[in-house]
Amino acid sequence: MTGSASELARRLGEDAEAVCREYLSNGHRSGNYWIVGDVRNTRGRSMHVRLNGNAKGPAGKWVDEQNGEHGDLLDVIRESCGLIEFRDVADEARRFLAMPRPQAQDPGAQRQPAAIRGSPEAARRLFGMSQPIAGTLAERYLAGRGILLSVHERALRFHPGCYYRDFVTGETRTLPALIAAVTSFDGQITGLQRTWLDPSGQGKAQLADPRRSLGHLLGNAIWLGLEPGALAPVMAAGEGFETMASLKVVMPALPVAAATSANHLAGLILPPGCRRLYIAADADAAGRHGIERLSQRAAEAGILALVLRPQLGDFNDDLRHLGPAHLAAWLSDQLVPEDARRFLPPG
Incomplete structure (x- = not known):
């Protein structure tokens, strides 16, 4: 149907450069590609967005050469705006494309604003983007520390590609991370703690500060x-x-x-x-x-x-x-x- 993910991605790809200028404003055009640091609109050159379809693939497809991430322009909208639910990503894509909202949805609903970096809302969105730890690198990491907890522990999640910035060099990368929710005693998420993990499974990632917290602690x-x-x-x-x-x-x-x-x-x-x-x-x-x-x-x-x-x-x-x-x-x-x-x- 018109509002499906594939149709939205195709429509965005027809105007790929305009999408990039809107959501990846820290990048620039170079030939047939838009060059930027990453899908979250960081300055840099590791991510390439194809602006015109060719034998290598359709317009709007992108790849981050640094971490191997890839996707389409719906992913760009999701990550650059800090959105979680597909319906919010789709609504934002329709807004950009000046498409009508589906009849079943509230015509008065508005675009979800991007979360302020380091805020409780940013923490809640990152936690929502993460997955249960069962069967993941996070569970393996904890087991290596002798920590075997109930699968019902709600505070713990895993993110396969959590954003990390080196405060000294400014370098950015994504790494798997154990995500622990910081909450009030009534269960309201106010922040979280990220523990970045070595992708090979050998404990924490080799970083100057592999554990950081954000939000209201x-x-x-x-x-x-x-x-x-x-x-x-x-x-x-x-x-x-x-x-x-x-x-x-x-x-x-x-x-x-x-x-x-x-x-x-x-x-x-x-x-x-x-x-x-x-x-x-x-x-x-x-x-x-x-x-x-x-x-x-x-x-x-x-x-x-x-x-x-x-x-x-x-x-x-x-x-x-x-x-x-x-x-x-x-x-x-x-x-x-x-x-x-x-x-x-x-x-």
């Missing part, structure tokens, strides 16, 4: 095992995602929160009804301020705060090098007895 966290709006009378909190996920491995029924940094740990908003809070410490002193400040705030709210300490550098080190049974035994003496019986495996 203060007061919020990567929550594991907490249903939106549910009570958490007993919970654990700490800085790093892998530290808290390691505790979750040996105490799967315990809600845990990874605040992503010491400062954010200090400002974590605790859910209503919390009575007992375990704070995960690292062996170094870097997070001492966050632990002390959160403990103080918990005490002021009438919450008992107890610090859990690892044997090695952090709880992921304990999990990987000592094993889950040893870690569980080590924790048993640090938990309130009723919590040890409730959350640790019998043994």
Whole structure:
């Protein structure tokens, strides 16, 4: 039909240069191609959009020589505008082509604006573009760290080509990434943390900073095992995602929160009804301020705060090098007895 993806792509291809000038404005024409940095309209020369059909393919097809990505002009509209749903991409394509909207859709609906870089909306869109981790490089990465979590953990996703910019050189590239949603305790996504992965499966990508966060982080966290709006009378909190996920491995029924940094740990908003809070410490002193400040705030709210300490550098080190049974035994003496019986495996 007229509004199908293939028909829209063909119509856009008939006016490919105008599409490029609209959505890839940081590029320029060179012969039969539009040259730009990438499909997200970054300055550069690695992406080539065919402007006229020929034996090599129809107009509008593009390829990014740097990362191997390829697609058509609908993909250009989706990525450059930060859209997620196909209906929004199709609506934007029709707007450009001055085509009527399908009768079944609201004629008053308007174009979805691009999300502001680094905003909670940008985080929500990237999370929406990602996929469950089951069977992906992200699941393989976590398993290599000894982290085997329930498939029902909503906070974790995988993106096969997550955008990365080197802040020193300005170089941009796309790499697979583990995506962890940062949420309020009622489940609202306010940000996320990206961990870029080596495409070969050998751990994190070889980058100066393979882990970055975006969005509104203060007061919020990567929550594991907490249903939106549910009570958490007993919970654990700490800085790093892998530290808290390691505790979750040996105490799967315990809600845990990874605040992503010491400062954010200090400002974590605790859910209503919390009575007992375990704070995960690292062996170094870097997070001492966050632990002390959160403990103080918990005490002021009438919450008992107890610090859990690892044997090695952090709880992921304990999990990987000592094993889950040893870690569980080590924790048993640090938990309130009723919590040890409730959350640790019998043994």
